Amino acid sequence: MSNTDSFVEEVTEEVRRDRLFGLMRRYGWIAITLVVLLVGGAAYNEWQKARTQAAAQAFGDGILAALEKNDPAQRRAALADVATATPRQQALVSMFMAQEAEQDSSDVTTSLAALADEADLPQIYRELALLKFVMRADSGLTPDDKISRLTPLTIPGAPYRLLALEQIALAEVEKGESDAALTRLQGILAEDQVSQGLRRRVSQLIIALGGTLDDAA
Helix, strand or coil: CCHHHHHHHHHHHHHHHHHHHHHHHHHHHHHHHHHHHHHHHHHHHHHHHHHHHHHHHHHHHHHHHHHCCCCHHHHHHHHHCCCCCCHHHHHHHHHHHHHHCCCCCHHHHHHHHHHHCCCCCCHHHHHHHHHHHHHCCCCCCCHHHHHHHHHHHHCCCCCCHHHHHHHHHHHHHHCCCHHHHHHHHHHHHCCCCCCHHHHHHHHHHHHHCCCCHHHHC
């Protein structure tokens, strides 16, 4: 390579370097700002995760502490004092309070009915509230009302499908439709996911209605 070519290359390289430095001086703040935003955003996300985790831990600890109390009235009072930050947490507290409440409490029934119709709650909690509401003796629902409201819960894959089928069978018994109830109950026993508790209740009801467990095999 000649001296002239070498000189031209060096000049060209210097020009490129000067241009690069010029661009850095002119636009370097943008790169710095982006780096700060990225680092700050990552730190904020981690802080939010830690905060959410701490809040969830505090919520869980509050629930456990309330349920550990010996007296039902104290458990209800402690549950009422648990701080909730989301509709889901409020639904869980309401569910636990309903379980701890007196069976003849109309407030519980009203609360469950409201939760079942609360559009902001996740569907799984609305369905659980509906199931508990229908099971209440003071729900005021007729057997046909119960069947109508529970039928959407019986679709394949629904989380409370078998429990809803059990309650529908009980509603059919109320209506005097024992044969339909027996068929439904025997179908429950044929399901793979039936729990031992549900199997026991359904078996007892089948026998009480004059059916046989062999028909469910």
